[in-house]
Amino acid sequence: MPTYEHPRPSVTVDVVVFGYDGGHDLKLLLIQRGSDPYQGQWALPGGFVEMDEDLEAGALRELEEETGVKDLFVEQLYTFGKPGRDPRGRVISVAHYALVNLSKHPAAAASDASEVAWFSLDKLPELAFDHAEIIKLATTRLRAKVRYQPIGFELLPEEFTLGELQALYETILGVPEFNKRNFRTRILRTGILEEVGRQQNVAHRPAILYRFNEATYQQLVEQRDSGVLRRALDFEI
Amino acid sequence: MPTYEHPRPSVTVDVVVFGYDGGHDLKLLLIQRGSDPYQGQWALPGGFVEMDEDLEAGALRELEEETGVKDLFVEQLYTFGKPGRDPRGRVISVAHYALVNLSKHPAAAASDASEVAWFSLDKLPELAFDHAEIIKLATTRLRAKVRYQPIGFELLPEEFTLGELQALYETILGVPEFNKRNFRTRILRTGILEEVGRQQNVAHRPAILYRFNEATYQQLVEQRDSGVLRRALDFEI
DNA sequence: TACCTTTGTTTAAATTCTAAACTAAGGAAT
DNA sequence: ATTCCTTAGTTTAGAATTTAAACAAAGGTA
The missing domain is CATH 1.10.10.10 (Winged helix-like DNA-binding domain superfamily/Winged helix DNA-binding domain)
Incomplete structure (x- = not known):
């Protein structure tokens, strides 16, 4: 059964970027959406994966395109695929998380998405899509993982x-x-x-x-x- | 940017089903492929996700359709998306793993895929696609997880x-x-x-x-x- | 009734963990 | 120059936990 017989969902890659600057809180890198669904709201950097790139590579590419941040540790987190999580139709998101030291990667600000900013993890704005849920899982994972890796x-x-x-x-x-x-x-x-x-x-x-x-x-x-x-x-x- | 502007990969759900019957080894549930790519080879149960079903639900549905096994513990494992992992084109697989007690779920044997069998985890046949890699990761995850959950x-x-x-x-x-x-x-x-x-x-x-x-x-x-x-x-x- | 096998308990020694006291190394204040 | 303050780093005794072995119990079988 060749693939073209099937209706296909869209696949995005999103990245939860944790930053640290030596202070008493973790930061999170968010972009303000410039277009259609959830326009003006804050969201995770990310976008549609290309047909010839690996998932992790796609996550890093979108991250750099949208925020200018590159060269960081990234790992797959979880794939979110509940029908209805995106108003545009069936969109499956392969979520990643990334870690970065803010003194090495200075104030991200860039590009085709309208705004980019670091938020304190415990003072997040309202988020687009199910991104709040993704961030919650990423935080849990980070806390668990830091104990044994x-x-x-x-x-x-x-x-x-x-x-x-x-x-x-x-x-x-x-x-x-x-x-x-x-x-x-x-x-x-x-x-x-x-x-x-x-x-x-x-x-x-x-x-x-x-x-x-x-x-x-x-x-x-x-x-x-x-x-x-x-x-x-x-x-x- | 509406999703239809993008070329879309196919998305499958695969399941690594671990079974135990009280003996000295774990079993793995495999199906023998009846059609096109890797015909005749053993593979993980799985298939294309439908447009209106959750990923986990899709994994359970495919599992039951192909093997008759149902009502078991299932959890997402990892999403495999390297270009070239499927000869049919860009196919992204959301892999899951499942656990089942073989005395409750008797000898799976069924249905539209040609053959179904339990293999000892340390005597697996040659496997289709990158399924050997998926099984390896699932085994690592099971070993790690059983220690704290x-x-x-x-x-x-x-x-x-x-x-x-x-x-x-x-x-x-x-x-x-x-x-x-x-x-x-x-x-x-x-x-x-x-x-x-x-x-x-x-x-x-x-x-x-x-x-x-x-x-x-x-x-x-x-x-x-x-x-x-x-x-x-x-x-x- | 004695014996075999596996289950389950007790315990002493070894190891590890905790928390406090103590020492060290600078700059800043006097 | 001397004293003080702050944070870094070490030592250690007592507490808690782990390990492993000895021991006791509960069946069925011969």
């Missing part, structure tokens, strides 16, 4: 202190302040951090700067998956 | 002993034999099991039969999510 590092600058890392975890998880100095022990014993220097010009004892060591991490993942280690990567917060 | 109960009969539950965990995770009698402690202290009787006519001390208590589980999930409890549900194997 080192994706948080995507939100920090290349070099960071343990204090900054802990503040990020507290921000993502919404916990006021946890585990005090035990956080340090747990993260360091995994061996996935590498010392790269010390802070300069701070009005207190300068902290050690660390960098995420991807090679060591991959090695640990392999050892765990082959059964050599069991708990090596639990930095369970 | 009680989805394993979907694979057991209504009433089961702790020995049976442990055997299931060992089968899913591929561990020869773990934790001996501590498994019991960890599962029981969560409170998600409810005693419903004892085994009959066995040539040894009869084991207590348990049933999964969904209400207690939901209650614990809520308490955890609201921060009251932290570790209540870690039955981390």
Whole structure:
């Protein structure tokens, strides 16, 4: 049965972009819709996938076209396909989420969609389509994933202190302040951090700067998956 | 921009159905393709999604049409959309996975696709499309998820002993034999099991039969999510 | 009645976690 | 130059948890 016999839904890719600037909240990148359905409302960056591009590539392309933001960590989240979720007809959206450090990717503002802005995750405007639901799922996923995979590092600058890392975890998880100095022990014993220097010009004892060591991490993942280690990567917060 | 201006990919739903019969391996439900691309090869049950049905509903419909199996736990897995994954053109597949206890759902055999059979997960035939890749991801997901969500109960009969539950965990995770009698402690202290009787006519001390208590589980999930409890549900194997 | 098998409990030692006290390293204030 | 303040980082004792082994129980079978 060749495909052309079937009526086909439209397929879009949308991206929930989380940004972090060292503060006490996560940011979310939204665009203001310039055209037809939900015109003027805020929405996730995204658009129709092209016939010859991979889904993730499409998500990154739409993101760059609409916001100018590129070169970031992106991963598939979930596919939303309930009939009626888009007034234009049957539209299935393959939602992604992405993480970005705002000091690396400066104030996104661009292009063919009318407006682009970063919103605090806990002060979002009204959203088009079912995008509020998508964002909620992305947030849940981020919170769950950050506990057992080192994706948080995507939100920090290349070099960071343990204090900054802990503040990020507290921000993502919404916990006021946890585990005090035990956080340090747990993260360091995994061996996935590498010392790269010390802070300069701070009005207190300068902290050690660390960098995420991807090679060591991959090695640990392999050892765990082959059964050599069991708990090596639990930095369970 | 109305959707009809865009070329549209085809969208299918596929289902990785895991079955368990109390033995030492997991089974996988496959169909033998009766038509055009990959004719005669084994493949996942699935097909084109209809214009007015939800993705999960489509997965269940195709599954029942092609194999006769219905009424089971199903969840979205991942969406596969690489160009070229289907020789018929651009086909995006929203893959799902499902869990079923084989004593409840007897030998699936049916219908419009030519053949249906259960295969041992570690003795799979050559597979059509990128279905081997989909199965691999589903297996990884099942192994990961069974450690922190009680989805394993979907694979057991209504009433089961702790020995049976442990055997299931060992089968899913591929561990020869773990934790001996501590498994019991960890599962029981969560409170998600409810005693419903004892085994009959066995040539040894009869084991207590348990049933999964969904209400207690939901209650614990809520308490955890609201921060009251932290570790209540870690039955981390 | 003795024995076999599997279920289920108890417990002591080992390990890990928690939280507090303590030490260190800067700049800023005096 | 000295003291003070702030944040970084270490040590450690007590609490809690995990592990693994010994032990006890409950059938059927010989």
